[in-house]
Amino acid sequence: MLTSQRLEGGKRVICTARCSRSRPMKGCGRTLSAYRGTIKSPGFPNPYPPALTEDDQVCQWMISLPYGHGIKVYLYDYDFNFEPNDVTTVYDELQIFRDIGCSEANRERTFVGNFSSTSLIHLPSHWACIKFIRRTLQNLQHTGFSLSYEVIDANGDCGVNKTTRLFSDEGYIFSPGYSLSSYPQDLECTWLVESQPGSTIDVTFLDFQLSYTYSCDFAADYVQIGNSNTSYAFKYCDSDSPQPFQTRDNRLWVSFKSGQWRHRGFWLYYKGSGDSVDSDRPSSDYWRSGSAQYGWSRGEDSGGTAFVGWSRDPNKMDSVKRSTGASIHPSSRLVLTQVITAVTTLLAIRN
Template sequence: SLRLSKTSYFPRLYRAAFLVGGKRLFYITSPLAMVRPAHLMCPFQSVSCCFVPGCGATMTSPSGVIVSPGHPNTYPHGANCTWFISVAPGNLIRLTFDSFNLEYHSNCNFDYVEDGGYENSPLIGRWCGTSRPPVLVSHSNRFWVRFRTDSSVTRRGFTAHWDGCGGSMTSASGGFSSPGYPLPYHPNAECYWSIRTSPGSKLLLSFSDFHLETSSSCNFDYLAVYDGDSSSATQLAQLCGSQPPSPIGSSSNQLYVKLRTDSSVSAGGFLAKPQDGSRTCVCVSDCSGIRIENQHRGELESLNFPNEYPHNSLCSWTVLASSGNNISYSFSAFELEGSPGYCPQDYVKVRSTTSSAFTLVFRSDGSVTRLGFQMIALSFCLSTLGICPVCSSAGCGGELHGPAGFFNSPGYPDKYPENRECVWYIRTAASSSITITIYEFDVEFHPNCNYDVLEVFGGPDLQAPQLAKLCTTTSNPMQISSTGNTVTVRFTSDVYISGRGFNASWAEVPGGTTSLKTADKELFLSIHSPSYPSNYPHNVDCSWVISVDPSHRVLFNFSDLDIEFHSNCTWDYVAVYDGPSMSSPPLARICGTTLPPAITSTSNTIYVRFRSDSTRNHRGFRKFTRYTSSQKTLSGVQTGMKMCSQRRTG
């Protein structure tokens, strides 16, 4: 928030106050010539002050305000405003309309507000009239709001605010907290977290800090934990107060957490951390012959640890790593009767026949007991080829970070297991995109991919636009590229036929690249200017070559265009050529803000070039490419030769 001082100057036309969650909010909707926003001060203790863009913006703060232009006066004719909201990965966005007054039409064709997760994803809804829209919750960490008006009736418009909270995460994601933590959470908040770990494992949710409004039945502000993937699952706890709760364990590989707050008292919130809580639990009378297979990490403990073990115990554990992996182990605690080198009474014996398996035996006699032991065992890759692991990962899914890496189906190069679902969440540096290369692909075939399938989504979760859906065996490398720095990959197998699976890598690519979606008869591509939807940089020179199957043509449609205007488009522009290079016949040279008609090539290859000069920069462009085949399925696509450089000036 920004604060206002008594000496700050701003036009009276652009200031107003309204209520958000029972709190008076003061905002400014016009850029100020006399005062920099960073220097604004606010002496009012009961008032929150912030600078609000008048007509569209890209916003990345964890909370904020959206106001129609001119509010609380009437909005202008012919407005076309789009707000792009992005919060931290793993969070969701909750949008609440505080006031709403637009021209009414039964289909909302005159003046309206519409919302969605991505510009090319299905609309969440379109609203007009005087009834406030419902509270909207995004499916990912991105959200957009568009406001359009016609040339006739105008009204006061709307005010809305958003908070970023909740989301999908795994046990490897780290902790999560209430919105604004360690500051007090917001009133009237509702956040949801869906937490997963690998299939076959369980979750343990622990709290390091906890302060929610206290009530006898936790009906005011509370945190509810459910044993499954939604609030319809069995509720494990409904929590409030100021004491950190005891750890909460799941019975499966999923937990669902809901935070709900009312409009009155706020407190400091909470900080929680999910962990992989899977372990083998055995009765004291039955601790022999235990077999543990294909785990990344595990702990073996003497009975009753960290309390004293019982007399006359005889326990054995056999631990096996997955194919191609070794096992390392170490003791984090050890206290048994006896002395080093002489263990006639109580002892631990480790036998290892191979580097990927060992058996541990623990025996105690009938006399002295001690605290016992705790062993930590880790599975790691047997060998590598450069930075490429030769063996397979023992797990199934997970979070992958960094500029490059490798992942594969469970058990690869052996056959993958039946009835398995694995989800990988891949993230690279901000302002980059991701290219996934699949080197080998062998799964059970179905014409609609209903049996075993690999899916790629262009975003942080499974609600993002689908880039690929694959179920056809091939030994030729395939590449799939995203437009942003997050990709989600899901591999699913049924209970019948299994293949070798797949072996894949990911690589970080600077700037925006193309994304593709394959279907039975069509192919869709999307390209955009660097940093879109933020302003593109100065002195950029980017080019794309897009090739489709022979005997097909390429159809171009712009979905957004905002490039510095010149009558001959000589400053900043997009140029499209009917062939593989700039020497091919030109199809169009485009600038300004007016969307051009569709552009169609005469061959199967086009060349696209985007240039900017050293003066003004704008939002840029986004466009979609399509080609259709009425006779054959797609066999090959090249979206390569995308290059960007920044030219020197002077």
């Protein structure tokens, strides 16, 4: 037990750690609501100080964001102290939770010792709790940790007889209720993700556990993914381990159906990849977002059309191409020439 001395009324008082007036170091725990941020152990990159009191042992950061978001945490190389004794070994450790209350049921990862590579931790919740516990009594060389977090889209909504459309480059999709409860019965959910034109979408399942079945052909609970909602590429059920999937274009369809049984559900991560490609013809239904800022809109001066590009922020739209009704774009002129040539050749053959 630590001891210290101080003067009170001209008298020297010896007190234990329990009566110390020390306080946690500045920055050792707080609430964050920014969409990205950095969290570091006290003193980083220098060795972190040991706790002076039992109350100082735990540094706790809470991340609170609006509904509809998930969190990605990047933990860079870390170095935590440990002290062996006659009975066991005492460890300092970092804990990451998927809720704001640091409840054990929602602990996602625990880190002890040291590691020299970056770890990526996915959290499907718009809340997170980061807890750093200093149990050792002294530390002369261990530097602690540094991590950053960023917010991405997250959706577990299930529209009744309609498709939930997500205009997003990166995010999570999970079954309704995940990860707090089992998914409800008799669901039919469909999501359509649309990323930037010219890109593809990479899909990784982070968790998958549906009700038991002896064959996916007869499964009441299943997930389907693909490039089209008329012919899905893959169907998963039971406790399958879905492999990573990449779409052919910028559209991803996800379908989930449940029957009379309930289980934990599924959770997937998607991310658009590849460079955006300028296009004169976006797919016919891509830009129906209720705003003329997304895609083709009527020209204000000549009655033509203007392709203003893709952006999740309508205030940051970049003009890409502009054409009027009185002119034909060179690429369209080339296609028209090829069509006329093909038709002329076909007529000549038939005659």
